[in-house]
Amino acid sequence: MDDDVTRKNASQSEETPQHFYGRVLKPGEMLEHAQYSSVRVVAERLRPFVKRYWAVEWDLPDGESYQTATVSEPTINLTFEFGNSRRAHVDGPGAWVTGPVTRRRFDVGIFGRGGVFGVNFHPGATLAFSDQKPVSIRDSTVSAEQWFPRLEADLGLADMFSQSQRDGAPEFGELAASVESWLLSWRPQMTPGYERLKRVLGILDDPEVVSLKILAERAEISERTLQRMFSSFCGVGVKKILARARVIDAVGAIDRGWGGTLADLGAHFGWFDQSHFSTDFVRVTGYSPAEYAHRKSARISRS
Numbered sequence: 001m002d003d004d005v006t007r008k009n010a011s012q013s014e015e016t017p018q019h020f021y022g023r024v025l026k027p028g029e030m031l032e033h034a035q036y037s038s039v040r041v042v043a044e045r046l047r048p049f050v051k052r053y054w055a056v057e058w059d060l061p062d063g064e065s066y067q068t069a070t071v072s073e074p075t076i077n078l079t080f081e082f083g084n085s086r087r088a089h090v091d092g093p094g095a096w097v098t099g100p101v102t103r104r105r106f107d108v109g110i111f112g113r114g115g116v117f118g119v120n121f122h123p124g125a126t127l128a129f130s131d132q133k134p135v136s137i138r139d140s141t142v143s144a145e146q147w148f149p150r151l152e153a154d155l156g157l158a159d160m161f162s163q164s165q166r167d168g169a170p171e172f173g174e175l176a177a178s179v180e181s182w183l184l185s186w187r188p189q190m191t192p193g194y195e196r197l198k199r200v201l202g203i204l205d206d207p208e209v210v211s212l213k214i215l216a217e218r219a220e221i222s223e224r225t226l227q228r229m230f231s232s233f234c235g236v237g238v239k240k241i242l243a244r245a246r247v248i249d250a251v252g253a254i255d256r257g258w259g260g261t262l263a264d265l266g267a268h269f270g271w272f273d274q275s276h277f278s279t280d281f282v283r284v285t286g287y288s289p290a291e292y293a294h295r296k297s298a299r300i301s302r303s
Helices: 027-033 151-155 157-167 172-184 192-204 212-219 223-234 238-255 262-268 274-285 289-293
Strands: 035-037 050-059 065-070 077-087 094-098 106-121 141-143
Touching (some): 077 172, 106 172, 192 223, 192 238, 212 223, 212 238, 223 238, 238 289
Antiparallel strands (some): 050 106, 094 141
């Protein structure tokens, strides 16, 4: 699924990264504590495989910390992390691969000074660069070297992280250029299986596709085959992807300033039962729809 496609959404702010809507919880509050940038436009040759490069930097006063929270799509991220941060599975500096998130939200605590440069891959795309199976790191994080054995030597990561202990994080634009050159060196190819997955993901972008049955009919592929395809390429079942996409859409509508009732919001995005909508929303975000909607900091400032 592509962030450039808007599912049943109203007006947008040109100043706000499109993918923040529905994905970064309390985005206005997050932007008060850290600076986000896209760093670099992905090279055309890599666009079928890499969704975006991204970077977050922070410099918080002594004793102050902040917990970022995102509703991640079930994709894989390669990250280079510097300075002070704390999250499940790993803490602090290093190069990591984080698998598809399927349980609730993804939280990271930041404090002091630090930064992260990340590569966000399209679903299923890592198989063009690594023979590791996405399902093996679902809801977990591993050392990047485990997935990409060439990475540490090719980019001189040991020296880079050692130097960062003295001088702080490197210039992320230069790091992005180095990582992109490294990705291009793999000469990733569009295999027939990945092309088929991309076609199905394109169908999933239609907001009317709210069930596996509808997707199977549109794609003219059996439900069982779709389940196997997503498990193999993405490491997560298609039903979880569909459910998470609807919650992301609902959160995004609130972030934009949804003017209707919460019952209308749930119905707008395909829930026919308000309690089911609330249950799904809480499971993914940690907030009820009412709790999230009433947090002023959830909305991005237009000033």
